[in-house]
Amino acid sequence: MRNCFICLICLLFAGATTVAAQDIIGTPSIVNYTKEIYNAGNQNWDITQDKRGIMYFANNDGMLTFDGVRWEVYKLPNGTGLHSVMVDEDGKIFVGGQGEIGYFESDENGRLQYHTLNQLVPASHNTFADVWNICKSGEDVFFRVNAKILHLKKDKIIVYPGTYWSFLGEAGDKIYAHDADKGIVEYEKDNWVPVRWGNDLPKGAVVRSVLSLNKDSLLIATSQFGAFILDQKGLRPFSSPVLNEISSKIIYQVLLLPNKNIALATRLGGCYIVDTKGNLVERITKNEGLQSQNTLSIMSDDKGNLWLGLDNGIDLVAYNDAVKHIFPEKENHNTGYASVYHKGNLYLGTSAGVYFTPLKKEGDFSRERGQFKLVKNSKGEIWGLSVVDDKLLIAHAAAAYYVNQETAELLDMRIGYWGFQSYENNVNNTAIAGTYNSVSFFDMSVGLPKVKQIVYTESARFIVQYNGVIWVGHPYRGLFRVIEDDNKQLVSRQYLDKQGIISNNHNRIFKIRDKLVLTNENGIFEFNEENDHFVKSEFYQNIFKGELVSYLMEDRYGNIWFTQDKRIGVVAKSQNFSKLTYFRELENKFTFNFEHINVLDSSNVIIAAEKGFFHLNLASYIGDENKPKVLIRSLKTLVDGNDSLFYGGYGENISKPAIQFNKAGIYLSFAAVEYSHPGDIEYSYYLEGFDKQWSAWGIKTDKEFANLPAGSYTFHVKCRYGNEESLTASYSFEILPPWYKSWWAILVYVLSGVGLLFLILNYQQQQHFKQQHKRLLQQQHEHEEKQRNLTLQHQLEVQENEKKIVELTNEKLQVELDHKNKEMASSAMNLVRKVEVMSMLKESLQSYKQMTDTEKSGKEFQKIIKTIDKELDNQHEWEQFAVHFDKVHNNYLQNLKAAFPSLSGNDLKLCAYLKLNISTKEIAQLMNISVRGVETARFRLRKKLSLPGDTNLADFLIGLQGKE
DSSP: OHHHHHHHHHHHHHHHHHHHHTOBSOEEOEEEEOHHHHTSOSOEEEEEEOTTOOEEEEETTEEEEEOSSOEEEEOOTTOOOEEEEEEOTTSOEEEEEBTEEEEEEEOTTSOEEEEEOGGGSOGGGOOOOBEEEEEEETTEEEEEETTEEEEEETTEEEEEEOSOEEEEEEETTEEEEEETTTEEEEEETTEEEEOTTOOOOOTTOOEEEEEEEETTEEEEEESSSOEEEEETTEEEEEOOHHHHHHHTTOEEEEEEOTTSOEEEEESSSOEEEEOTTSOEEEEEOGGGTOSOSOEEEEEEOTTSOEEEEETTEEEEEOTTOSEEEEOSSSSOOOBEEEEEEETTEEEEEETTEEEEEEOOOOSOGGGSBOOOEEOBTOOSOEEEEEEETTEEEEEESSOEEEEETTEEEEEEOSSOEEEEEEOTTOTTTEEEEEESSEEEEEEOSSSSOEEEEEEEOSOOSEEEEETTEEEEEETTTEEEEEEEOTTSOEEEEEOOOSSSOOOSSOOEEEEETTEEEEEETTEEEEEETTTTEEEEOHHHHHHHTTOOOSEEEEOTTSOEEEEETTEEEEEOGGGTTOOEEEOGGGTTTBOTTSOOEEEEETTEEEEEBSSBEEEEOHHHHHHOOOOOOEEEEEEEEEETTEEEEEEOSOOSSOOOOEEOGGGOOEEEEEEEOOOSSGGGEEEEEEEETTOSSOOOOBSOOEEEEOSOOSEEEEEEEEEEETTEEOOOEEEEEEEOOOGGGSHHHHHHHHHHHHHHHHHHHHHHHHHHHHHHHHHHHHHHHHHHHHHHHHHHHHHHHHHHHHHHHHHHHHHHHHHHHHHHHHHHHHHHHHHHHHHHHHHHHHHHHHHHHHOOOHHHHHHHHHHHHHHHHHHHOTHHHHHHHHHHHHHHTTSHHHHHHHHOTTOOHHHHHHHHHHHTTOOHHHHHHHHTSOHHHHHHHHHHHHHHHTOOTTSOHHHHHHHOOOOO
16 A cells, blocks of 8 residues: 555656646747736636627626626626526526526617526525536526526426536536436436446546547546546546646646647646647646636637636636747746757747757647756857857857757857858858957867957947848948958958938848848838949838838748837738738737847747747738627717716617717727737727718727717727728617707697797788788878879979970070061161261262362362272171171181181171071172172182082081080
8 A cells, every 4th residue: 555655656746747847838828817907706617708709707796797808797686796607699698696596688778687587496496505507408508506406498497406416517419417426417308317338436526527528428527536538438537647647736627629638727736738648738827827726717718718717816828829928937037039940959049048948840839848948058148049050059148159969168258249140252161250349250160160260340230241241230330341451351341321321220231032131210221232332122112111110031931021110020922022911919029129030930930029939820820810800899978977878788689779969978889809919909980970981090999979969870890900800890879859859849849830820920911901901091092192293293294384385485585586686786787887877978978069179079079989989898897797796696707717717708708698698699799799709709618618519508607506
């Protein structure tokens, strides 16, 4: 007996050693959720997920839900905690608490409402304690209490008493249970019957899980006796050194993973994953990032992530993620800087030294087990690991080393080294190394490489060999070239930047696609050897659209890896460098400014990180076609600081809410059900009916709209993770018009308007009648008045016309009178003159008669003759006539002379006589000329007046008027 005990102890020790020594090298990311984060009880006894991706936890405070962004707690009516939760395909969430069974279901507005089933439990069995398991088969739901199983069948509950029901669960398509007396049983047609092939579990065994390994094989896990296989061969232990070690940690729950591995949650040792033969695949403990070793529940979600319900918290293990951590030191996660695979070993250089582990490098090696060991003498900061001529060289912060098996042998300790590479210009096995102040050349042909030449320059962290020239890039001092001088000696010469391309900082050089590439704050440039200067690269401009790039690396497949600020990504050659793939999981986590990307193959990419290293399965990452999913989680209104929930985020075919106008402050929340990297999700949203375009991408998971006008709206939201964009989630709602714009208000307005219009029309009609009557009277009065006015006006017009006739008659008579007066005056004047002349002639004749003297009488006779001649000379008479004529005819002759200056005195006489309409014969007598002389005078006058031939001279002169 003592020997058996010693053997058992040795076996357990060997198992423990095996477990410790064979950890998987790739550790998945673990997200810790403390009770302070989810704000509920510390213990989480059960976990499930609905078809939309929302997680549910049976927590000490109630049902705990998580959508990737928000945690919510739904309490039971009796305020007890939950130990079990199960979601069926219809969306009902069955829960079991202390003395309480029921389910949550969404109402018409997507809010979860609790429905108790206790009223269906027979009165004799209505007193029970904790409900530990819930499972479903078809339409039947089973609840496990320690002393009974409650079976919900249609609308009633059947009770199956037992001594101690330690387990209830599904395996394959069947329901299994375990009772202390009955053993393992399965449900068949309303009965619990013993399982086939035996039921010989150790007495007192407490069954924790039953898994279906295949059609005819069950795995039964107990808390204290380990695991068993039940098949047609009967019941037998499922044991191995690893399983024996795990059993000592107290198995609490077992889960069959999609890849057929088995996950075992323990109370003392965290979570272990084994294969179907019992070999350890992986263990997940506090060393890997769990909050506690005490796990109460385990579940695999639809993305292959593992959820662990702990005794104090919840942990998410991104078990199926394409990105995993590699920590060479399990406890101290030092910064990673370099990696290399050499002779079957993976070497990792960190800030603490070089670590290595044997590696088969078959498929995704992050799943391989291995134990990292420190390379002796390598402690310190490691900047680079390089294989040159099949020799592994270490670039140490204080020296250079050569790795000989598991030991680092010193090569040079005078200064720190950045890295090594083969010298392309030398066939004699030479390596070049960049140091803190030089480029050193090593002879690799000897057993232990030796320094054979040193070319001093600036710190040579970035070295590129291009067309036989060694280029050295310094972040802020510029570029240098190692070339031969006139003496054929290698010297360092600074590159003269004639184009002003070199930046004051961040200058780096790389060799990509057989071209020398320079990156800095000014852009990306390629070296033009013909012109000996750098030019802006159109190739990289098309790829990066002008965004700055700080690091470039070409892998063995021609893909170009890059970093931009805190992001890291790759451009695939197979896609003609047209698509940028970013790894958001690595954002702000890699060693910025000391980037290291080692592409071993498409399944194994090692990236140096601030904490250890990342392993990236690029093929899996790019080939993962699972799009992220986004859900609209709530719609609330915010009025005076009070919330009104109109949509609770659950259920399907939700009714479209109608929201009062005074509650138009709308608050919408949304979430992507992406749990392994929740901080790497971005969202974009668009409110149809309000916004004109989608919002910019951002991490915000809620949106508030204030003072929305009345109308119908649809809120759309989408998310993206890396380069994958989700489908759009939409939710419609309506803002009702304010009460004064509602249909009944409008109806009241219409009816009131019609009534008011009727009253107005009636009033207007009465007023119209009154106005018509008044208008008729007024029109009659106005007509009579108008008739009187017209009569009076007619009389006045008659009188006025008569007056005007009298005036015109008087005027005519006055004109005639004036004319007669003028004629009488003219005649009188002529008469007076004639009297005077005749009197003078009379006196002269009388004197002549009395004269006797012949001489005197002759003189007197001559005097008379002269007087007669003088009288016959009518010039003076004419002048008198002209004066009187102008007076009578308004200065007619003066105006005529002014108008026609060429007219002579005789012309004016002729005009005056013609004006007076005197005949030609009379004019001849008055002018003392012949009639023909008058005709000649008329002809000359016409010419002076420039009269056309068809114009009558007399009519023209008569028609002319004088001016006052």
